[in-house]
Amino acid sequence: MDPLLLSRIQFGANISFHILFPTITIALGWVLLFFKLAWNRTGNDAWIHAYFTWVKVFALTFALGVVSGVTMSFQFGTNWPGYMETVGNIAGPLLAYEVLTAFFLEAVFLGIMLFGFRRVSNRMHTLATLLVAFGTTMSAFWILALNSWMQTPAGFEMRDGVAHATDWWAVVFNPSFPWRLVHMLIASGLTVAFLIAGLSALRHLWGDRSASLRKALATGIVLGAVLIPVQIFVGDQHGLNTLEHQPQKVAAMEANWETRPNVPLVLFAIPDEAARENRFEISIPDGASLILRHSADGVVPGLNDYVGDHPPVLPVFFAFRIMVGTGLLMLAVSWAGAWYLWRRRELPKPLLWLMVPMGLSGWVATLAGWYTTEIGRQPWLVTGVLRTVDAVGPVPGPQVAFTLAIYLALYAVLLVVYLGVLVHLARKAAKEGDPEPAPAAADRALSQPARATE
Amino acid sequence: MTYDWPTLLPLIFAALMGLSILIYVVLDGFDLGIGILFAVAGDHEKDMMINAIGPFWDANETWLVLAVGLLLVAFPAAHGIILTALYLPVFALLVGLILRGVAFDFRAKVPVHRKGRWNFLFFAGSLLAALSQGYMLGVYVLGLRAGLGAIAFGLLVAACLAAAYTAMGAAWLIYKSEGALQEKAVAWLRAALVLTTLGMVAVSLATPLASPRIFDKWFVLPEMAWLAPLPIVTGALFLYLWRLSFALPRPDDRHSLRPFLALAVIFALGFAGLAYSFYPYVVPDRLTIWQAASAPESLAVILAGTLVVLPVILFYTAYAYRVFGGKATDLSYD
Numbered sequence: 004m005d006p007l008l009l010s011r012i013q014f015g016a017n018i019s020f021h022i023l024f025p026t027i028t029i030a031l032g033w034v035l036l037f038f039k040l041a042w043n044r045t046g047n048d049a050w051i052h053a054y055f056t057w058v059k060v061f062a063l064t065f066a067l068g069v070v071s072g073v074t075m076s077f078q079f080g081t082n083w084p085g086y087m088e089t090v091g092n093i094a095g096p097l098l099a100y101e102v103l104t105a106f107f108l109e110a111v112f113l114g115i116m117l118f119g120f121r122r123v124s125n126r127m128h129t130l131a132t133l134l135v136a137f138g139t140t141m142s143a144f145w146i147l148a149l150n151s152w153m154q155t156p157a158g159f160e161m162r163d164g165v166a167h168a169t170d171w172w173a174v175v176f177n178p179s180f181p182w183r184l185v186h187m188l189i190a191s192g193l194t195v196a197f198l199i200a201g202l203s204a205l206r207h208l209w210g211d212r213s214a215s216l217r218k219a220l221a222t223g224i225v226l227g228a229v230l231i232p233v234q235i236f237v238g239d240q241h242g243l244n245t246l247e248h249q250p251q252k253v254a255a256m257e258a259n260w261e262t263r264p265n266v267p268l269v270l271f272a273i274p275d276e277a278a279r280e281n282r283f284e285i286s287i288p289d290g291a292s293l294i295l296r297h298s299a300d301g302v303v304p305g306l307n308d309y310v311g312d313h314p315p316v317l318p319v320f321f322a323f324r325i326m327v328g329t330g331l332l333m334l335a336v337s338w339a340g341a342w343y344l345w346r347r348r349e350l351p352k353p354l355l356w357l358m359v360p361m362g363l364s365g366w367v368a369t370l371a372g373w374y375t376t377e378i379g380r381q382p383w384l385v386t387g388v389l390r391t392v393d394a395v396g397p398v399p400g401p402q403v404a405f406t407l408a409i410y411l412a413l414y415a416v417l418l419v420v421y422l423g424v425l426v427h428l429a430r431k432a433a434k435e436g437d438p439e440p441a442p443a444a445a446d447r448a449l450s451q452p453a454r455a456t457e
Numbered sequence: 458m459t460y461d462w463p464t465l466l467p468l469i470f471a472a473l474m475g476l477s478i479l480i481y482v483v484l485d486g487f488d489l490g491i492g493i494l495f496a497v498a499g500d501h502e503k504d505m506m507i508n509a510i511g512p513f514w515d516a517n518e519t520w521l522v523l524a525v526g527l528l529l530v531a532f533p534a535a536h537g538i539i540l541t542a543l544y545l546p547v548f549a550l551l552v553g554l555i556l557r558g559v560a561f562d563f564r565a566k567v568p569v570h571r572k573g574r575w576n577f578l579f580f581a582g583s584l585l586a587a588l589s590q591g592y593m594l595g596v597y598v599l600g601l602r603a604g605l606g607a608i609a610f611g612l613l614v615a616a617c618l619a620a621a622y623t624a625m626g627a628a629w630l631i632y633k634s635e636g637a638l639q640e641k642a643v644a645w646l647r648a649a650l651v652l653t654t655l656g657m658v659a660v661s662l663a664t665p666l667a668s669p670r671i672f673d674k675w676f677v678l679p680e681m682a683w684l685a686p687l688p689i690v691t692g693a694l695f696l697y698l699w700r701l702s703f704a705l706p707r708p709d710d711r712h713s714l715r716p717f718l719a720l721a722v723i724f725a726l727g728f729a730g731l732a733y734s735f736y737p738y739v740v741p742d743r744l745t746i747w748q749a750a751s752a753p754e755s756l757a758v759i760l761a762g763t764l765v766v767l768p769v770i771l772f773y774t775a776y777a778y779r780v781f782g783g784k785a786t787d788l789s790y791d
């Protein structure tokens with residue numbers, strides 16, 4: 004039992020499980036703020052009902068994100084001690100700033116956001132919502148700064164095999180960071196847009212016609228329809244950035260073996276790394292050159308220039324195609340939804356049914372995107388600085404195998420339960436609908452001290 | 458010792474790390490203790506107990522992330538040695554924290570007939586986390602030694618720490634609850650105190666016996682005289698707590714926060730004793746805090762941020778405790 008392979012699987016499983024939840028909370032925090040502000044401004048209770056429905060999802064998702072994140076912070080030490088020993092001087096401050104500026108902010112104000120509605124002023128409750136949203140976004144900022152630095156390291160020098168920062172600005176704002184951050188934040192927005200649309204569509208199909216549901220459904224569809232073209236543009240720019248700084252990754256994404264002009268866009272193939280060729284290839288002539296170099300005879304780098312130093316081709320190639328394919332599906336579904344909302348005010352049943360499974364499309368695209376970029380970094384942990392094989396710890400294989408098995412079982416169960424509870428919450432909400440304020444208490448149905456005085 | 462930055466920075470970070478571990482132990486200690494007390498609480502009581510920690514537990518746990526984070530960022534070499542040596546207990550801790558964290562949320566959102574299952578997992582996760590923290594402490598005290606002796610000592614400390622957390626949980630409940638639950642909490646505190654006291658005595662005796670270096674640090678003059686207040690004040694506080702537990706709860710609810718504060722001071726004293734025993738090592742008998750420290754310029758960057766942000770964190774943490782002050786009531790999202 005190879006501890007390196009097992010540790011890689013374990014970390015991969017852990018980060019895959021973890022990322023599912025921040026991907027939701029980052030953008031959901033801002034959507035909740037939007038619901039809250041809309042209620043503050045209009046006084047229409049449908050908005051605050053939508054807030055309370057989705058704040059439950061936020062709490063649940065946040066809890067899962069926290070516990071899986073804590074697990075990850077320990078795994079740096081338990082499985083990859085060579086990582087911090089080599090680049091600790093860089094990674095350390097970035098992680099420390101995440102804890103200091105983001106974690107505490109989220110964790111403390113989450114309590115007020117969840118349970119403080121009647122205990123603090125409305126303004127304070129809105130501020131708590133804002134701070135939680137801001138905290139999750141700051142968290143993403145620091146983690147992506149570190150992750151991007153591992154992809155495209157800058158602003159440091161090596162002394163005795165240990166990285167030392169020479170320019171913190173260059174460390175944080177390393178070449179791939181801006182595009183990667185924007186790409187991830189929009190991915191989070193899309194994940195939430197489709198999750199909200201999907202669960203709302205389910206409620207609609209169950210016969211729920213409450214006002215808060217309509218608001219949420221429209222929010223999800225419009226958010227998705229607006230963000231997806233932006234994401235396609237940003238993704239393209241991010242790809243060009245990768246071409247500049249990690250050409251071997253792009254070569255793997257395109258399954259292009261030779262550096263040459265007029266490279267076709269491979270739509271489908273089974274890349275064969277042993278024979279160094281593609282089987283069953285279906286491609287568009289000059290396509291890759293056009294996309295990557297904006298010219299039919301543009302030269303695109305090939306894998307054969309990086310033998311022994313490029314990522315495994317097959318997983319990167321397919322992960323990339325799954326991500327792009329999911330994105331195109333998102334484009335079609337959200338624009339169809341937006342069109343129906345705008346022209347007919349009502350969605351046709353087949354589209355609603357399609358939106359239910361699309362509720363998880365954000366997860367699929369995000370995971371596929373992460374696999375593209377993270378597997379695409381191999382065999383390096385920090386490009387050009389530290390190889391994955393040199394970072395693994397001394398823990399014997401059987402111990403890693405044992406913990407890996409339990410982690411996998413635990414994650415599988417938690418994932419099923421999480422999705423089950425989401426559906427359960429939607430069913431409950433669909434059954435109960437929006438609460439009608441009791442006549443006598445109409446003016447203070449949802450009110451709390453600050454609002455009552457307005 | 459010269460007082461230049463490369464000397465001072467690791468010291469400052471060792472102190473910060475110690476502080477965040479202490480804050481963690483006190484704050485998440487009562488969360489975990491309440492989880493352990495789930496084993497003996499009734500159904501409605503469980504809801505009240507959750508309400509007593511609901512708005513806080515997440516922020517409390519963050520102090521652990523900060524402590525491990527500081528170990529990771531300030532002493533990367535030690536981080537690797539300690540965490541690989543404690544691979545399995547760390548794993549147990551993580552499983553415990555995962556179960557505790559998700560059960561906390563799931564128990565309130567799953568269909569009613571499944572609630573019992575999550576209540577049990579909340580208890581089991583809390584107990585597992587408490588036990589593994591104690592076990593790790595025990596093995597760490599012995600210099601990360603392997604072997605049956607270390608395992609036995611680890612198990613001893615595990616039981617003591619779980620008992621101490623249970624006492625903290627009960628003390629927090631005395632402060633946050635009223636009526637029958639409060640009376641029960643007083644009884645729970647008394648039972649947990651007995652175990653905690655036995656445990657603390659056992660650990661205090663076993664630690665110097667197990668490590669000759671620690672023995673030499675404590676049992677020489679004049680240090681012994683300087684250190685004497687630590688065990689004496691701790692003992693006095695235990696006696697005070699024991700007597701107090703027969704006077705509570707009072708009809709006017711006075712002194713209801715005192716057991717918790719007394720326990721927090723006991724924890725702080727015990728912690729000071731441990732810190733004294735280990736100094737200047739971060740991996741006992743192997744790596745000093747200076748040998749394990751990150752580059753001074755990296756530490757300086759973190760310190761600058763810490764000095765600005767930490768007071769803000771303490772301020773808004775205090776604010777949150779004030780917002781949710783007073784007796785626990787039914788928590789709801791709206």
